[in-house]
Amino acid sequence: MENEFKDFKAGYVAIVGEPNVGKSTLLNTLLQHKISIVTPKPQTTRHKIIGIMTGENYQIVFLDTPGLIKPRYLLQEVMMRYAESALNDADIILFMVDVKKVKTNEAVTKTLPFEILKRYADQKPIILVINKVDLVNKLEVLPIIDFFSKVFPFKEIVPISALKGQNIDELKKVLLQYLPNHPPFYPPDMVTEHPERFFVAEIIREKIFQIFRQEIPYSTTVSIVEFREAKEEGERDYIRAEIYVEKESQKGIIIGKDGQMLKKVGTLAREEIEWFLGRPVYLDLYVKARKKWRDSKAWLKRLGYTVD
Ligand SMILES: Nc1nc2c(ncn2[C@@H]2O[C@H](COP(=O)(O)OP(=O)(O)OP(=O)(O)O)[C@@H](O)[C@H]2O)c(=O)[nH]1
Ligand SMILES: [Mg+2]
Secondary structure (H helix, E strand, C coil): CCCCCCCCEEEEEEEEECCCCCHHHHHHHHHCCCCCCCCCCCCCCCCCEEEEEECCCEEEEEEECCCCCCCCCHHHHHHHHHHHHHHHHCCEEEEEEECCCCCCCHHHHHCHHHHHHHCCCCCCCEEEEEECHHHCCHHHHHHHHHHHHHHCCCCEEEECECCCCECHHHHHHHHHHHCCECCCCCCCCCCCCCCHHHHHHHHHHHHHHHHCCCCCHHHCEEEEEEEECCCCCCCCEEEEEEEEECCHHHHHHHHCHHHHHHHHHHHHHHHHHHHHHCCCEEEEEEEEECCCHHHCHHHHHHCCCCCC
16 A cells, blocks of 8 residues: 555646636646636736646646736735645646737846746746737747747746647646646545635526626625425525625615616526536525625635634
């Protein structure tokens, strides 16, 4: 038994980068499961999200993280702490950039993500992932690879399309090369460790990000206050969720005229929650305004963010 895991490789891989580069999309593509919500808006991910991939003789624990930004309020500070904690936990760092947006001049190495990365450069392997290559001509990627190989000690540079699944096998191969020898951390059939209610709240938040504009998604969070499983055949699970906003006026926007907007959120969220849980649910949504909840330690804690 002692040697059961002699040749086994296991480790943590943090996926970090600026907002909107495609980190969560990559996690979902790698695991072939929707673990992390994805929207066209930046700052969608607010937690450190775990996705576990187990093979015959390896286990990679991926940590999806909030996009790296300079925080302006406490929630964003908390989000950055999640990203930092993933970087600290990681055996390998995947640093992702968007091929369409990344700058290739010296100034880029002075930006916040690079300032953070520099602290880890001589501690752990950092792999540059150039994402969204489906949007450009192959020839456009070469000078970008060339530039980054000169300005930062990346161990590898891998162009991919997380959305189209291009070059994902190559990325996996590269990760396996750097993965340490270690017994598995989780049982082989485990894909994540977050409870169902976390995903339910995230699905509702995703719909809000998709439907509303400007400050609304950023001022909103979702808390599941009741999750009662059906006791009998033919019954539905009952889920009561509270949507928190920062102002009364935002509450009005989320609810909409005659409750139309909230109904839209509810319908879209319920469909996906049912698909996710594989059973019918009754989703009850309430909207509450709590002034400056994003800047309140007590509220953040109450709403499911680990503050300290
Ligand atoms: N064309 C293209 N779009 C992509 C690709 N990967 C992600 N996207 C899109 O980019 C947007 C952002 O994707 P996310 O996965 O949410 O990005 P993220 O880095 O997790 O963003 P934050 O959580 O806000 O930091 C979404 O609209 C995705 O569909 C890709 O390979 N190609
Ligand atoms: Mg994300």
